[in-house]
Amino acid sequence: MASGLLIWGQTVLHPHLGGFIFLVYWAVCLGFTLASIFLAFVDARVMLRNIKMDRVLLAKRAKQGIELEDARQRSNIAESTISN
Numbered sequence: 001m002a003s004g005l006l007i008w009g010q011t012v013l014h015p016h017l018g019g020f021i022f023l024v025y026w027a028v029c030l031g032f033t034l035a036s037i038f039l040a041f042v043d044a045r046v047m048l049r050n051i052k053m054d055r056v057l058l059a060k061r062a063k064q065g066i067e068l069e070d071a072r073q074r075s076n077i078a079e080s081t082i083s084n
Contacts, residue, residue: 005029 017025
């Protein structure tokens with residue numbers, strides 16, 4: 001949106017922008033640009049948090065799987081020693 005406002009401001013609207021209207025228009029453009037940058041940073045931070053949470057969840061699942069497999073192996077060993 002910010003780039004669209006820039007293009008329109010330099011082409012189609014250039015003859016109509018003068019004085020105070022010029023300042024208001026470019027202040028709005030600046031506001032949209034800053035809002036876009038801010039939202040990009042927020043989005044990046046949310047993505048990094050989600051990646052971290054996914055890594056923790058994956059590590060927990062892997063640990064549970066290893067513990068379950070270890071318990072099964074111990075159970076099989078115990079059963080085989082009892083039957084002998």
